Amino acid sequence: xxxxxxxxxxxxxxxxxxxxxxxxxxxxxxxxxxxxxxxxxxxxxxxxxxxxxxxxxxxxxxxxxxxxxxxxxxxxxxxxxxxxxxxxxxxxxxxxxxxxxxxxxxxxxxxxxxxxxxxxxxxxxxxxxxxxxxxxxxxxxxxxxxxxxxxxxxxxxxxxxxxxxxxxxxxxxxxxxxxxxxxxxxxxxxxxxxxxxxxxxxxxxxxxxxx
Amino acid sequence: xxxxxxxxxxxxxxxxxxxxxxxxxxxxxxxxxxxxxxxxxxxxxxxxxxxxxxxxxxxxxxxxxxxxxxxxxxxxxxxxxxxxxxxxxxxxxxxxxxxxxxxxxxxxxxxxxxxxxxxxxxxxxxxxxxxxxxxxxxxxxxxxxxxxxxxxxxxxxxxxxxxxxxxxxxxxxxxxxxxxxxxxxxxxxxxxxxxxxxxxxxxxxxxxxxx
DNA sequence: GGCCTTGTGTAACCTATATCACAGACTGCA
DNA sequence: TGCAGTCTGTGATATAGGTTACACAAGGCC
Numbered sequence: 001x002x003x004x005x006x007x008x009x010x011x012x013x014x015x016x017x018x019x020x021x022x023x024x025x026x027x028x029x030x031x032x033x034x035x036x037x038x039x040x041x042x043x044x045x046x047x048x049x050x051x052x053x054x055x056x057x058x059x060x061x062x063x064x065x066x067x068x069x070x071x072x073x074x075x076x077x078x079x080x081x082x083x084x085x086x087x088x089x090x091x092x093x094x095x096x097x098x099x100x101x102x103x104x105x106x107x108x109x110x111x112x113x114x115x116x117x118x119x120x121x122x123x124x125x126x127x128x129x130x131x132x133x134x135x136x137x138x139x140x141x142x143x144x145x146x147x148x149x150x151x152x153x154x155x156x157x158x159x160x161x162x163x164x165x166x167x168x169x170x171x172x173x174x175x176x177x178x179x180x181x182x183x184x185x186x187x188x189x190x191x192x193x194x195x196x197x198x199x200x201x202x203x204x205x206x207x208x209x210x211x
Numbered sequence: 212x213x214x215x216x217x218x219x220x221x222x223x224x225x226x227x228x229x230x231x232x233x234x235x236x237x238x239x240x241x242x243x244x245x246x247x248x249x250x251x252x253x254x255x256x257x258x259x260x261x262x263x264x265x266x267x268x269x270x271x272x273x274x275x276x277x278x279x280x281x282x283x284x285x286x287x288x289x290x291x292x293x294x295x296x297x298x299x300x301x302x303x304x305x306x307x308x309x310x311x312x313x314x315x316x317x318x319x320x321x322x323x324x325x326x327x328x329x330x331x332x333x334x335x336x337x338x339x340x341x342x343x344x345x346x347x348x349x350x351x352x353x354x355x356x357x358x359x360x361x362x363x364x365x366x367x368x369x370x371x372x373x374x375x376x377x378x379x380x381x382x383x384x385x386x387x388x389x390x391x392x393x394x395x396x397x398x399x400x401x402x403x404x405x406x407x408x409x410x411x412x413x414x415x416x417x418x419x420x421x422x
Numbered sequence: 423g424g425c426c427t428t429g430t431g432t433a434a435c436c437t438a439t440a441t442c443a444c445a446g447a448c449t450g451c452a
Numbered sequence: 453t454g455c456a457g458t459c460t461g462t463g464a465t466a467t468a469g470g471t472t473a474c475a476c477a478a479g480g481c482c
Contacts, residue, residue, distance in 0.1 A: 058347065060355040068350075082340035091347055114332060121325060121332075128339040129293035135346045136269065136302055139279075142354050143390055144271040147439070170459065179354055181440060186460060202448060202459060358469070381429065392470055397430060413429060413478060 001027040004050045004101060008073050017117045021048070025103040030096045037080070037094035045104040049075050052100025053161045057093045057177070066142075067154070067177040069134040070097060070161050078131040081110065081124065098162055148188050150178055152210055155198070165207040212238040215261045215312060219284050228328045232259070236314040241307045248291070248305035256315040260286050263311025264372045268304045268388070277353075278365070278388040280345040281308060281372050289342040292321065292335065309373055359399050361389055363421055366409070376418040 002022055010018065025048070030036065036047065039059055047054075054071040056079070071077060071094075079092050113120040141150050154174065159165045175185045189205065192198045199206040213233055221229065236259070241247065247258065250270055258265075265282040267290070282288060282305075290303050324331040352361050365385065370376045386396045400416065403409045410417040 058351065058354075060351065064355075066350075066354050078339070078343060082336075082343055091344065114336075115329065118326065124336075125293075125325075128289070128343070132289060132293055132339070132343060132346065133302065135343065135350065139277075139346065139350050139353065140269065140271065142350065143269075143277050144275075172459080182460090183441075183462090184439060187439095187462080190461070200460085383429080393430090394432090394471075395469060398432085398469095401431075411430085 001025075001103065005048075005103060008050050009048065012074075012123055013119045014117060017113065017120055020109070020113070021103065021105065024109055025105050027101070027103055029099070029101050032096050032098050032100075034096045034100075035093065036096065037077070037090050037092065039091065039093050040089045043080050043090055043107065045106050046080050046110060047071075047077055048103045048105065049073050050101040050103060052102075053097040054094050054100060055097045055177075057095065058091075059093065060179075064179055065093075065176050066179040068092065068138050069131075070157065072161065075130070076123075076127050078128050081127070147178070147180060147184065148191070151185065151188050152192075154178060155205065155207060156210055159207050167205040167207065168203060169205065170203055212236075212314070216259075216314060219261050220259065223285075223334055224330045225328060228324065228331055231320070231324070232314065232316065235320055236316050238312070238314055240310070240312050243307050243309050243311075245307045245311075246304065247307060248288070248301050248303065250302065250304050251300050254291050254301055254318065256317050257291050257321060258282075258288055259314045259316065260284050261312040261314060263313075264308040265305045265311060266308045266388075268306065269302075270304065271390075275390055276304075276387050277390040279303065279349050280342075281368065283372065286341070287334075287338050289339050292338070358389070358391060358395065359402070362396065362399050363403075365389060366416070366418060367421055370418050378416040378418065379414060380416065381414055 004027070005018060005021060005025075009021075013021070026045075030052075036054060037043070049071055051073055054077075056068045056071060056077070058066045058068055060066070077094065079090065082088075110124075114124065141153060145153075151174070154177070155167065158167045158169070171185045171189065172182045174189075175182045178185070189198065189200060193200050197208055197210055199208060215238070216229060216232060216236075220232075224232070237256075241263075247265060248254070260282055262284055265288075267279045267282060267288070269277045269279055271277070288305065290301065293299075321335075325335065352364060356364070362385070365388070366378060369378045369380070382396045382400060383393045386393045389396070400409065400411060404411050408419055408421055410419060
């Protein structure tokens, strides 16, 4: 755990804080697909991502999903933080996109460290900052982009986050994450295939070139 | 300024901090319609709202707008804060929705006070918290709601924020803020009038009952 | 009063996306 | 080997919302 921690956070946190993290944090490895946070659940800890990626999802009244953004190495979940402070329930769902390593910090240290460590404060602010910006860009794409643009962006992000230019997903799953329907996604994917930008397989999409 | 400040923030901030705010802050009154922040501009200060309301807008590549949310008494602009820290340009536009009173804090005090005053820290966190949540709900309505639902919500918010159940806006303006088109908004408004929920006038919409 | 600008109403049409229906194709398992 | 379940392709149709076009009404101003 110590090496992992140092690798991802060594240059951000002062060593006293790193030591505290080692003391109170719990190291966890979760497999792809594992659900780390559910909507309406109370938050017990705050995750520091060491490797891998989480996807953060929102749900509508009908239970349909929408992918908000990914969290990666060096990120933490700002939504979780806000929940900790306010003692409110989670507004989002978080699922491991890939096999993921992370350190869970019990929530009571959040506030303590905020007064104690400057680097922690900066980290927390920085984290809010990036999450707000990600939300803005997610919102941009939903408000301003067509579904085909959103799909291309989705495919790009998927390959980047998974570091694999074959995406192992069914059309149905993609439709869920984009809050659309399978038929529509299949059609748009077929169009991309016809343009030579991707190759379709069962349960998999091979990215050729999306530019 | 001192009374105004105490009225809105007296119960949040410790008195030492209130004094500092009085020392370094600039009291401002801005008329409805005044632009306080433009996309791409650098941020010079952070606003503490004393009365009135600001609307926060996002813009797409074509220059079309989208209303994100309102800031009111006791709020501050988290987007501004993140910009201060990162020295980045503003991602949003802020315009006074009503005549508004506010106190501008030069950005260098942001970090200073964050280490110095617990109440300031909490205020900043709390503020990030609410903004993230507002963004989430804005996103919900764009992703999950039809335009007619969004319109109703818009009308409700407008009456609440302006504290006036006659909305002084043209259909064109409403269309801008909802990122739609005038014809469509006129149509939907007419439908609401036919259902007896509003009465339409030139340059004004009278709210009867929106439930 | 007559004229110009701005705002509103409405019809006709277009497009993106959703929905429904169904046919094949593939895959795992009995 | 065959069957059942899952995934993909595609046509037909529906709908929300955007676009274009134009008539008219309300005010302001000469």
